Amino acid sequence: MAADEQVPVGSDVEAQLRTLTRRVEELTGQLAALEGAGGAPVPPGTFRMTPPPACEAGTGEAQVPGPVAVAVAGPVAVDPVPGPMAVDPVPGPVAGDSAPDTRISRRGALALGAAAAVGIGALADSVLSATPAGATTGNMQYGASNNAGTSATDLTSSTTAQTLSVENSGNGSALTVSGGIGNNTLAATTDGGYSGIYSDTTVSATGACFLGYSNGGGSILQGFITDATSIQLGIYAETAGLGVPLSAYAPNTGNGQPCIYGVTKGNGPGIEVQSTSGYGVQAQGGSAPLYLVPAGTPGAPTTGGHTVGEVYVDSLGVVYVCTAFGFPGTWVPVLVGGATNDTADTETTLTSTVAQVALTVENTSTNTGATALVGSDGGTGLGTGVRGECDNPANTSAAVEGITNGTGAGLAGACLGNGYGAVVSGGLAPLLLYPAPTAGPPTTGTHQLGELYVDSDGVQYRCAAAGTPGTWVPQYSVVPLPAPVRVIATPTATGGISGPLVPGATVHTSSVLTGANGIPDGAVGIVANLAVSGVGGALLNGYGVMTIFPAGVATPATANINAGAGSFAESNAVTVAFGTGANAGKVSIVWNGGGPVPNAQAYLDVIAYLL
Numbered sequence: 346m347a348a349d350e351q352v353p354v355g356s357d358v359e360a361q362l363r364t365l366t367r368r369v370e371e372l373t374g375q376l377a378a379l380e381g382a383g384g385a386p387v388p389p390g391t392f393r394m395t396p397p398p399a400c401e402a403g404t405g406e407a408q409v410p411g412p413v414a415v416a417v418a419g420p421v422a423v424d425p426v427p428g429p430m431a432v433d434p435v436p437g438p439v440a441g442d443s444a445p446d447t448r449i450s451r452r453g454a455l456a457l458g459a460a461a462a463v464g465i466g467a468l469a470d471s472v473l474s475a476t477p478a479g480a481t482t483g484n485m486q487y488g489a490s491n492n493a494g495t496s497a498t499d500l501t502s503s504t505t506a507q508t509l510s511v512e513n514s515g516n517g518s519a520l521t522v523s524g525g526i527g528n529n530t531l532a533a534t535t536d537g538g539y540s541g542i543y544s545d546t547t548v549s550a551t552g553a554c555f556l557g558y559s560n561g562g563g564s565i566l567q568g569f570i571t572d573a574t575s576i577q578l579g580i581y582a583e584t585a586g587l588g589v590p591l592s593a594y595a596p597n598t599g600n601g602q603p604c605i606y607g608v609t610k611g612n613g614p615g616i617e618v619q620s621t622s623g624y625g626v627q628a629q630g631g632s633a634p635l636y637l638v639p640a641g642t643p644g645a646p647t648t649g650g651h652t653v654g655e656v657y658v659d660s661l662g663v664v665y666v667c668t669a670f671g672f673p674g675t676w677v678p679v680l681v682g683g684a685t686n687d688t689a690d691t692e693t694t695l696t697s698t699v700a701q702v703a704l705t706v707e708n709t710s711t712n713t714g715a716t717a718l719v720g721s722d723g724g725t726g727l728g729t730g731v732r733g734e735c736d737n738p739a740n741t742s743a744a745v746e747g748i749t750n751g752t753g754a755g756l757a758g759a760c761l762g763n764g765y766g767a768v769v770s771g772g773l774a775p776l777l778l779y780p781a782p783t784a785g786p787p788t789t790g791t792h793q794l795g796e797l798y799v800d801s802d803g804v805q806y807r808c809a810a811a812g813t814p815g816t817w818v819p820q821y822s823v824v825p826l827p828a829p830v831r832v833i834a835t836p837t838a839t840g841g842i843s844g845p846l847v848p849g850a851t852v853h854t855s856s857v858l859t860g861a862n863g864i865p866d867g868a869v870g871i872v873a874n875l876a877v878s879g880v881g882g883a884l885l886n887g888y889g890v891m892t893i894f895p896a897g898v899a900t901p902a903t904a905n906i907n908a909g910a911g912s913f914a915e916s917n918a919v920t921v922a923f924g925t926g927a928n929a930g931k932v933s934i935v936w937n938g939g940g941p942v943p944n945a946q947a948y949l950d951v952i953a954y955l956l
Contacts, residue, residue: 370878430935488829580607598706637664645676706756716745716757720767731758731767738772778805784925788818802925823872825953830862830871833934833949840949842934845880848889848942852933854896859923859930862951866930870895870923870955876916877906878937885912888940891947896931908938908945916948922955 444545511520568580582591593605607615618625628634637658645665646657651674653666669675708717720731733745747756758767769775778799781787785807787798792815796808810816833855835844841856860866877891887910894901906915924931936945 646673648673673857706747711751716754717749718756720758727763733773787814789814804869821955823953829952831950831952832858832862835946844946845944846936848937852935854933855931857930864954869953871951872920872953873949873951874916875905875919877945878914880944886910888938889942890938892935893919893921895922896933897928900935
C-alpha cells in the first residue's frame with residue numbers, strides 16, 4: 346500500500362487502530378482508579394511518545410469514526426513526524442458509498458498506530474511500576490497513601506520553619522488524622538527548640554486549637570522530651586481568650602486512667618499550673634477533690650532541696666508543709682481532721698520550734714455544749730483523755746490551749762472508763778486560773794454547779810448552786826503562822842494606829858499588814874486575838890465596845906469585845922478579812938460605847954492567815 350493510499354473502512358489497519366484506541370482508554374481508567382485508591386501518582390513529564398523513524402512522509406488525509414484518547418498523568422510529549430500529519434474529517438461522502446468516506450492514508454495510520462503503541466507502553470509502565478512513597482523522599486500530595494507495611498510516611502525538614510503547615514480558611518478542620526488500632530494517629534518529633542506540634546486559632550471563634558478523640562485505650566495527646574538536659578515543656582498550652590488552655594475529658598465511667606498525666610525524670614514538676622488572677626488549680630472529684638500519693642516512708646523529707654509551700658504526705662498519711670527553704674527544709678506536720686494513729690506503742694506527737702503553742706484548738710460554734718477539743722479514751726481505756734505537759738520550767742507558753750468564741754468549753758476532757766478527764770502538770774504550777782478584772786464573784790450570766798472563779802484579788806470562788814448568777818462561795822485556806830505575831834499595838838503605834846483610842850465613831854485604819862510578819866501579800870484575811878485595856882492601868886467601866894472589820898467598808902453594827910466593869914483588859918478571838926483595792930491588807934478598829942467610856946489601848950495578835 347502506498348504512503349498516500351486510502352485505508353478503507355473495515356480493513357485490518359482500521360480495525361487495529363480501533364483496538365489500540367480502546368486499550369489506551371482502559372489503561373487510562375485503571376490508572377485513575379489506582380490513584381483514587383491511594384496509589385502513587387505518575388510523575389509528570391516521565392514518558393514520551395516518539396513514533397518510530399519507519400513512518401513515511403506524506404500529506405494524506407484520513408477520517409476516523411471517533412476521537413483517539415491518549416491520557417497520562419502529566420504532559421506526554423509526542424515528537425512531530427517529519428512533515429505535516431493531518432487527520433481531518435472528509436467534508437462529505439465519497440461518491441459511490443452509502444456512508445461517509447472514512448478512509449485513512451497508510452502514513453497516517455502508521456503514525457497514529459505508533460503513537461498509540463508508545464502511549465500504551467508508557468501507561469502500562471506507569472501503572473505497573475506505581476509503588477508507595479518512600480519514607481522520607483518526595484512530596485506528600487493530595488490523595489497519597491502509604492501501604493508499605495510497617496514503614497512510616499515521614500515529613501522531615503532541616504530548616505527552623507514548620508515541617509508541615511496546614512491551613513483552612515473555612516469552617517472545617519485544617520488537618521484531620523485517623524489511625525488504626527494500637528497505632529499513633531499523629532506523631533511529631535523535633536530536634537530543635539521549636540514545638541513538635543503547633544496549633545493556632547487566630548480568629549474569634551469557639552473552636553479548639555487542638556482537638557483529639559480516642560475511641561480505644563490510647564492517649565489522646567502525649568508529649569515527650571528525651572533530652573535529659575532539656576528544660577523545655579512536654580506539653581504547653583496557652584490562651585489569650587476566655588477558653589481553657591488545656592482540657593481533657595474521659596466519658597467512660599469504667600476508665601481508671603487520669604485525664605491529664607505528666608511525668609518528668611528531671612527536677613521539674615510533672616505538671617505546672619499558673620494563674621495571674623484566678624485559681625492555679627481548681628479540683629473536683631467524686632472520691633476526693635485532690636489526691637496526694639503518699640511517700641514510701643514515715644516522716645517528713647530528709648534529703649533534697651525544698652522550698653516554702655511544698656506539701657508532702659508520708660506513708661502514715663501525715664501531711665507536712667514546708668515552712669522554710671533548705672536542705673531538706675523545715676517541715677511542719679498538719680493536723681488533719683479524722684486522722685488516726687493505729688501504730689502500736691507510738692504516739693502522735695505534735696512539735697513546734699517557734700514561739701507559739703504546739704497545738705491550738707478553736708471552736709466558734711454558738712451551740713451550747715460545743716467544745717473546741719474533746720479528749721476521750723473511747724470508754725474502754727485506762728489512760729487519760731487529754732494530757733498537757735510543760736517539761737521546761739522556763740517555758741511561758743501553754744502545752745495545750747483551747748479557745749472558743751461560743752458558749753462551749755475551750756477545752757474539755759472526758760474519760761468514760763477508769764482514767765482521768767484531764768491530767769495537768771507544770772514546772773511552775775499544775776494549774777493556772779486567770780483572775781477576773783474585778784473583785785468578788787461573778788454577778789452576771791448563768792453558771793453551773795462546780796465552776797471555779799478567781800477574782801482580781803486572787804480570791805477563789807466556787808459555784809455552790811447553779812443559777813443566774815448562781816451562789817458563789819469563797820474558797821479560803823487557813824495557814825497557821827509558826828508563832829503568833831503582834832501586828833497592832835496602839836501604845837507604840839505598831840501597825841499604823843496610835844493610842845490611846847478616844848471613844849466615838851472615829852475609824853482607826855491600820856497600815857498594810859501583808860507582806861511582812863509571815864503574812865503573804867495574797868492573804869485575804871487573818872485569824873487573830875483582839876485585846877483592849879485601860880490607859881495607864883485604869884480599869885474599864887463596862888460601857889466600852891470594840892469592833893474590828895475590813896478597811897474600806899462601813900462600820901458594822903457589831904461588837905467583837907464588850908468591856909466588863911472593873912477589869913483591867915478584855916480579849917476575844919476574831920477572824921477578819923482584809924480590805925480590797927486600795928485598802929488591801931488593811932483592817933479598821935472603832936472604840937465606842939453607850940455611856941461614859943474611857944480612853945483605851947488596842948492590841949492585835951495574828952496566829953494564822955487566810956488564802
